[in-house]
Amino acid sequence: MESVAVERTLDECLDALGHVQRRKLLRALLVHNPQDDESVQVDADESDDEELKRIVGMKHxxxxxxxxxxxxxxxxxxxEISKGAKFKEIRPLLEMLAAHEDELPDEWL
Incomplete structure (x- = not known):
């Protein structure tokens, strides 16, 4: 695995991964083909109360x-959301989670 210069501490990286919605979003960007110009889109037109709470949490x-x-x-x-300039810093943790996905509880990812 390639070594990456990291500006963030492990605690900050884990904070970024500290909520399932953030993990899901970052994992979606991880598997997103970098050759594509498309971005991940957040759907804000849902009406279900739980979905609305999720969307508000995402946006705020x-x-x-x-x-x-x-x-x-x-x-x-x-x-629209795309990989940021520091995405490479969190990539190794995301790849490690993905590599061990079958061993982790479903609600973790």
Missing amino acids: VHLPKLEDYGYIDWNRDSN
Whole structure:
């Protein structure tokens, strides 16, 4: 595995992965083909109460946190998300989670 210069501490990386919604989003970006110009899109047109809470949490907590860490770039107008400039810092942890996915509880990922 290639060594990456890291500006974040392990605690900060684990904080970024500390909520299932952030892990799901970062994992989606991990498997996203970097050759594609498409971004992951957050659907804000859902009406279910639980889904609405999830979307509000994403827009007001999770996306800003991941953007502050530099792991994502978030276009608020189009709700498109792409890998940020610091995504390489968290990639090894995401790859480790993906490699051991079968050994982890379902709710972790």
